[in-house]
Amino acid sequence: MTPFTHLFISKSRKVTFELSLILRDLVNVPLVSGYYYVNWKLKNATHTTGSTARIPIKDHQVTWNHPINTMVQLVVNKQQILGNCELKLEIYQKGGKEIGSLLINLSEYAGSGVTTERYLLQNCKFNSTIKLSLRLNIKADPVNNVITQFQNPPLSRQQIFKDIPTIVRQTSKSSPPPLIRRSESAMSLPKYCKINTTSQDPSPADLVEQLFAAKQLHITA
Structure with missing residues (x-):
């Protein structure tokens, strides 16, 4: 759904969520030097883009522990299923070399409390993995103090990787x-x-x- 289309959705179907996310670390990088950072993008949010600090690699691992706190507005369809909340991460080595990327649907974790998972990067020659901790909580209607009911989309676990x-x-x-x-x-x-x-x-x-x-x-x- 494009931002332009989002404007024509009924207010009763729009739900506001509070997102707390931590970009923790990158492991399984068979390199011994360089500085690494993450660019992130998120649609329909108060803060839609950002970047971590440039951190040096140590023992094949890069640790950021970078927090992201923002509000996102999502849509609940007629079946009460929550619309997508796609987070895109792009991991780079300082100098512009891309290590890999990750695209996940945060809506799958909405209302589930704090979740910490490690994900296999896409388009990565090294099969590196990144760890994320996230919480996506619904905010009550400020006028009626009512929380909209919703169902999560199916959880996609094919990218989740165990240490x-x-x-x-x-x-x-x-x-x-x-x-x-x-x-x-x-x-x-x-x-x-x-x-x-x-x-x-x-x-x-x-x-x-x-x-x-x-x-x-x-x-x-």
């Missing part, structure tokens, strides 16, 4: 390893993470370092 150390801990147990889609595997985990029963098993942190080391050798070769 690599969590996956490694799971594979070290006696239970079968979890299934990981090829598109979501950071660097073909089965190639590097073997399950051994000896007491010399490497720790999850050691395995992560091996992943980055192997990726770095592949890049420099």
